[in-house]
Amino acid sequence: MNSLIPLMVIVPILCALFLNLLHKKDRTIKIIAIILALILPALPILANYGLHYFGGYVPLIENPTLGTDLPSLITGTALNTFHPAITYSFQSAQKIFVFILGLVGLLAVFTSLFETRRPSGVYGYMMFMGIAAITAVLLTDDIFNLYVFFEIAALATVGIVLVSNIKGNYETALKYMILGGIAAPMLLLGVALLLGVTGNVNITDIIYSLKNGLVNPQSPVLLMACGLIVFGWLYGSGLPPFHTIKSAVYSKALPSGAALVQAFSVFTFIALGVIILRIFSYLPFSQWVILGVSLLAMILGITMAILQTDLRRMIGFLAVGELGYIGIGLGLGTVSGITAGLFQAVNEAVITAFLFIGFGTVLYQTGISDTRKLGGMMVRNPKVALLVLLAGFAMAGVPPLNAFQSKLMLIQASINAGLPELGVIMILLSIVTFMTFMKAFHAVFLRPKPADLEIKNENIPKATIIAMLVFLVVCIVFGLFPQVVTSYLQPLATSLGGVV
Amino acid sequence: MIIDTQLASLFTAVALIIIGIFAAAFLDNLIKKVIGLAFIGDGVNLFIVSMGYKAGGIVYIYLPGMAADWFSQNASYPLPFAMVLTSIVIGASTMAVMLGIIIVLYKKHGSLKASEILGD
Amino acid sequence: MNLYDLIVKKIKDIQGTDDESPITNISTSSMLTAEITLISSILVALIMLRLVSKILMIVAVLVVLFAFLVAMPLMPRFKKEQNDSLAAMMFYVILALAIVIALFYWGNLNV
């Protein structure tokens, strides 16, 4: 049933609007939000693969009755195969991405409803709106539609930061918007230049025009478009130079919001990265830029993470640094590399959300995020401590868990591609990631409790622990049976890697 | 040398983008920074619209009595225009959110200086 | 004065006196780790230049190693550079925009 494809975007938007209406009624919001959030991961599982044309405008070639009256100027040329409608394409890779996004969204909404005393409709609104926007970014085959939802996702991120009530959130939100005010128009300009050269906004059609010599692929305007889209990609996913602001955004959101916002970054990274690879893979230079930026993100993100004393900021920088692994997979350009990169993206979205929610329990109990003032939380909640430790193991890539599989695949792919140095750097930075995590873990859980530390909320909500357990199960399942995920990702990787 | 309308408006667009980036980067007043961002958005929109322009062409509205061939050769290209409509609205809403945050920050800090409010 | 004290002193010098927070064991060791990670990963990454030219790779590695040794505690400066102030962020954003566009324009025309 292809009618489920637009529903993946429409349902969260409807949820968002509906929740906003029920602003004051706490109980109703809780129940409705959970029921609606349960639909999010279920939809991609139920939907069949296929294309969805909004408005039903299929390409002329699929609708011969319309084409009979038209002159051969239209039916005899490439215009016959072009897509006139906004097209959403739902393939196997999108299935797993939208499912993971829905899962993270569900668990984030779930924890937020039980952690905040008064569930507010606005927070739920922002979360659902962001999920809708990122789902559309993942599904869309229309590059302008992508820009629109990219902007909506940025606004939703700002909204999530604004409602968090953490000191300095307004300042961070304004900085993010000002930088976005420069970067997002640049992305639009890149889209516009592509449109100007090829006369199309549909990605499949743009690639067709480039491949079949309808436009000159070496035209400087196209190179400029590629550069501008890469710049928008840096902004959307928080790669350097946007890594400081992105980690600040993570650290100023509530833990559940941060878990969701980092999933937004990961999937924006994937969606735009795949588009850059699809359109511009004929420029070998674009892959080198992806590799270089990813390396820089890894090195800067992880070295900055060690130096932080703020717990949230530390995980924020780690999340930015881990993005680099995905980029290296994409930048290698081989089928195995791209599969590994996409697999790492799926794992990354789950694990970082797990970590944010895990350390979020500490914030919930104490309200402090400075590692120098924390300590001794292990005694109060050994179960939570164990779960957080497992999340850290997963992020560092300890064997039975999922990131081990994807990092191993990445290292193998980099060796096969003739760049063993990348493998060395990835191993080195994994170790440092683990060290950073252990530093935070030691400071929060293992060290004796400082005398002046007050515990505000004694009990962690059951919902948070359930959410963490679900994340753990996902980590273990993906770690033991990586084929489950990679078989979904393989077709996309083959189509991308086959180009090179 | 005579510069035609399309080229001139492309240059105008680029000038607006550069003025906007300059304002957003170097001016210290928050409201002026936001004004600069508005100019960047305007410039990009103007750039897109100028791409769809056709010198000596007609508006892309198909009136009864026009020959289809003549129309398709003379009409401007409407796809960029449809994009700009969306983009204008997105820009306006982003601007509104930014100004809202600025008002909140002014109440908190009593100043509009970026170096004071957003420094560090 | 042993090596540890030397490092602490150097970090103190660069941080300046305005930062009152004490330099603890953990912060020193994390600073050291960050320093070593940064240097080693950049040096390993530079080896990839061998795809362009082997001599260039050797020269680049030696030059960068020497530069690092001279400017040794890099990390405090790095941290200071990547602060949260909007002006610094804006500077790097515009620099990145210029670099990305210049790279794509020249990189592709001349490769």
Place this chain on the structure above:
Amino acid sequence: MIEYLFMLTAILGAVLALMQRDLLKSAILTGITGASIAILYQYLLAPDVALTQAIVGAAIIPVFFALAVYKTRRMEE
């Protein structure tokens, strides 16, 4: 020929808006840029975009800025 004039006013309006010390004047001058761009859209054969820009760029955005100035402070310090 008249469209060149509007290009000039658009750029001049932008520069002048940024040069004012009085933020209310800046807000009004953004309206001039917005209006000139709206007229330019008309010359560039995009009447529907011109209508939207005339409403958003020449009326709504200056009013937003003016409201923000009214709620904060009028003179740049």
